[in-house]
Amino acid sequence: MSFATGLRCRKCGQEYPLQPLKVCDFCLSPVEVNYDYKAMSKAVSRDSIAAGPTTIWRYRDLLPVETKHEIDLGTGMTPLVKADNLGWELGLERLYIKNDCLTPTYSFKDRAVAVAVNKAKEFGFDTVACASTGNLAASVAAHAAKAGMKAYVFVPSNVEPGKLVGVSIYKPNLVTVEGSYDDVNRLCAEVAQRYNWGFININLRPYYAEGSKTLGYEVAEQLGWQSPDCVVAPAASGLLFTRIWKGLQELSMLKLIDPVNTHMYLTQAAGSSPIVKAHEAGSLHIHPVTPNTIVTSIAIGNPADGYYALMVARQSGGGAQDVNDEEAIEGMKLLAETEGIFAEAAGGVVIAGLRKLVQAGKIHKGQLTVAFITGAGPRTQEIVSDVVQPVKVEPNLKSFSEVAGVGV
Amino acid sequence: MAKKQVMFTFPHDLIKEPIIYLLSHKFEVVTNIRRADVTENRGWVVLELEGEDKEIDAGIAWVIEKGVRVDPIEGDIIEG
Numbered sequence: 001m002s003f004a005t006g007l008r009c010r011k012c013g014q015e016y017p018l019q020p021l022k023v024c025d026f027c028l029s030p031v032e033v034n035y036d037y038k039a040m041s042k043a044v045s046r047d048s049i050a051a052g053p054t055t056i057w058r059y060r061d062l063l064p065v066e067t068k069h070e071i072d073l074g075t076g077m078t079p080l081v082k083a084d085n086l087g088w089e090l091g092l093e094r095l096y097i098k099n100d101c102l103t104p105t106y107s108f109k110d111r112a113v114a115v116a117v118n119k120a121k122e123f124g125f126d127t128v129a130c131a132s133t134g135n136l137a138a139s140v141a142a143h144a145a146k147a148g149m150k151a152y153v154f155v156p157s158n159v160e161p162g163k164l165v166g167v168s169i170y171k172p173n174l175v176t177v178e179g180s181y182d183d184v185n186r187l188c189a190e191v192a193q194r195y196n197w198g199f200i201n202i203n204l205r206p207y208y209a210e211g212s213k214t215l216g217y218e219v220a221e222q223l224g225w226q227s228p229d230c231v232v233a234p235a236a237s238g239l240l241f242t243r244i245w246k247g248l249q250e251l252s253m254l255k256l257i258d259p260v261n262t263h264m265y266l267t268q269a270a271g272s273s274p275i276v277k278a279h280e281a282g283s284l285h286i287h288p289v290t291p292n293t294i295v296t297s298i299a300i301g302n303p304a305d306g307y308y309a310l311m312v313a314r315q316s317g318g319g320a321q322d323v324n325d326e327e328a329i330e331g332m333k334l335l336a337e338t339e340g341i342f343a344e345a346a347g348g349v350v351i352a353g354l355r356k357l358v359q360a361g362k363i364h365k366g367q368l369t370v371a372f373i374t375g376a377g378p379r380t381q382e383i384v385s386d387v388v389q390p391v392k393v394e395p396n397l398k399s400f401s402e403v404a405g406v407g408v
Numbered sequence: 409m410a411k412k413q414v415m416f417t418f419p420h421d422l423i424k425e426p427i428i429y430l431l432s433h434k435f436e437v438v439t440n441i442r443r444a445d446v447t448e449n450r451g452w453v454v455l456e457l458e459g460e461d462k463e464i465d466a467g468i469a470w471v472i473e474k475g476v477r478v479d480p481i482e483g484d485i486i487e488g
Contacts, residue, residue: 011443028413028442028454028481109487131486156486181486182479189480202482237483285445285452288417288479297488302415304483346488375488 003040004064007031007206010308018064020123020203022192030304031206033064041254046225049217049256056111056214062250064210065118071147073104075114076214080222080370085338086351090358094368096228098219099341101376105142105166107135107297107344108215108240108374113200115211117143120198126150130200131188133159134166135297135344135375140200141170152197156184166379181291201237205304212240216247219370220257227252227260229367230318232354234346234374235266235275236298238309244372245312264318265363266309267353269295269328269345275306279313279320286310294325294383295345297375319362323352331355332377332384342377350374410461413442414468417477418451427476428453435467436460454481 007016011029024031044061052058056076079099087095103110113136120128129152130140137153144151151172155164156179168174177184192199200208220227227248235241245264251257268276271293274286286306291299303309313320323331331348335341343351350371357363377384393399418427423446432439437459444453457464472478 022482023413026442028456132488133486134488136487154486181484185480185485188485189482192485201485201487205482236488285450287450288477299488300484300486302479302484306483 001043001061002064002066003036003043003061004033005036006034008034020125020198022203022205030308033206033210035062035064037250037253044254044256046221046256049221056114056211059214059217062213062217063115064207065115066122067118070114070118071121071143072114073110073142073146075103075110077218078102080219081339083339083371086335089334089338090355091365092358092363092367092369093365096219096223096368096370097335097339097341098215098370098372100215100372100374101341101343101347105135105138106376106379107139108212108372109135109139110143111214112208112211112239113139113143116198116200116204116208117147117149119207120149120204121147123198125196125198127152127195127197128200128204129154129188129191129195129197131155131184133296134163134379136200137164137167137172138170138379141167141172144172145170154184154188154191156181162382163379209239209243212243213247213250215240215372216244217251219244220248220251223368225251225257227257227262228370229261230263230265230363230369231372232265232267232350232357232363232369233372234298234350235268235303235306235309235320236300236346237303238266238275238305238307240372240374241266241309242305242312245316262316263363264312264316265353265357266313266318266320267349268320268322269293269298269349270322270324271295272299272301273322274301275303275309276320276322278306278310284310295328295349296380297344298346298349319357321353321356323349323356327352329384333387335373336377341373343373344375344377344380345383346375347373347377409458410464412457412464412468413481414455414457415479415481416453416455416471417479418446418453419475419477420449422475423448423451425474427471427474428455431467431471434470436463437467
């Protein structure tokens with residue numbers, strides 16, 4: 001059963017019953033799911049979790065979903081790998097990679113969408129929707145297909161058709177919008193208000209957010225029920241970053257791990273880094289920017305949870321780091337060459353950001369550090385197409401031996 | 409009557425301008441401020457606008473033309 005008791009405004013504390021709700025009616029701030037942690041602590045143990053399925057549903061009691069027959073693509077329990085080769089390159093002795101390339105639609109969004117779509121079903125919606133240029137769209141379309149729900153996916157008309165294959169294969173209603181990025185944002189806000197749909201990151205956002213907590217749960221469990229010393233994760237809207245932290249905090253509150261002393265570091269692409277800029281300026285106000293980066297999966301200029309991500313970075317004794325596009329590409333290549341993981345550019349931002357944090361002396365070599373790789377590379381592989389540099393040979397051994405420099 | 413919830417972000421040179429007052433006088437739009445943070449060199453206001461669709465849209469277009477950034481309160485909805 002779920003121990004979710006209602007929704008609560010993160011700013012003014014106003015409480016609401018569990019329902020589709022985009023923001024607090026009073027102060028228009030984000031709302032989040034509230035739980036009866038006392039009752040939850042009596043029902044949840046390390047053993048009860050370990051006895052669950054090898055998916056995010058092993059944490060069912062910590063999520064706001066009631067159904068026992070959840071729509072499930074098999075998301076969760078992705079590998080946490082000890083990254084000795086990359087650690088050696090960066091000067092870290094205890095580096096781990098949480099590899100969320102390995103989810104059903106190849107990004108961490110499956111965690112969040114799994115919870116949101118199940119909740120949409122419980123609320124009686126027959127249609128789910130989102131606005132996305134890639135990962136979120138694929139995840140929503142795939143989950144809707146499995147759930148037998150209708151899906152509407154809105155994308156700006158200038159998105160390359162190739163990027164949409166991984167979305168269209170699930171046969172959602174794909175809507176391309178003639179207009180700028182901001183125009184699409186405005187249209188979707190109006191669509192969400194007008195139609196009785198489950199809009200994944202608008203009126204279902206409080207539930208969507210909760211799915212991301214499972215990244216924190218899994219890492220702690222996979223580390224033998226402990227929280228890491230340092231976390232390095234990408235930040236777009238800031239939601240994922242805050243929910244990794246919330247996941248760790250909840251495990252501690254339930255006495256499943258010791259008190260959390262994790263330093264949380266967020267990373268952004270310099271061309272879309274409003275949270276990093278606010279952190280560097282010592283401000284708590286996130287000034288919206290217009291994204292200009294190739295790292296499109298985290299290019300959010302007006303991050304809904306930016307303020308809260310900033311607070312987590314500050315309160316945890318962590319920080320915020322940006323990297324430029326070239327550094328992000330180098331990070332992608334370094335991760336692939338050392339650990340065999342082909343991440344999307346956001347993963348490159350994490351690795352390049354981690355390198356800078358180590359060089360600046362903020363993360364030390366003995367600290368148990370987890371870098372979160374939240375999406376796979378093939379969806380946007382054209383940005384590293386320069387790696388294809390084959391050796392050309394004639395179809396005989398002599399030619400090959402000459403060119404390759406390998407003795408026959 | 410429609411309602412639209414938006415965030416205005418004011419650049420430094422518009423901090424002293426009574427933009428919200430003028431918005432509600434130039435257009436048939438009721439403005440209802442819910443949250444705000446305005447200092448001498450920057451400011452943002454989260455507010456609800458109520459009126460006919462065309463009046464709200466024209467009002468927002470005028471505010472943008474004045475140099476104010478206008479965003480949905482949900483933040484960016486398009487995600488990667």
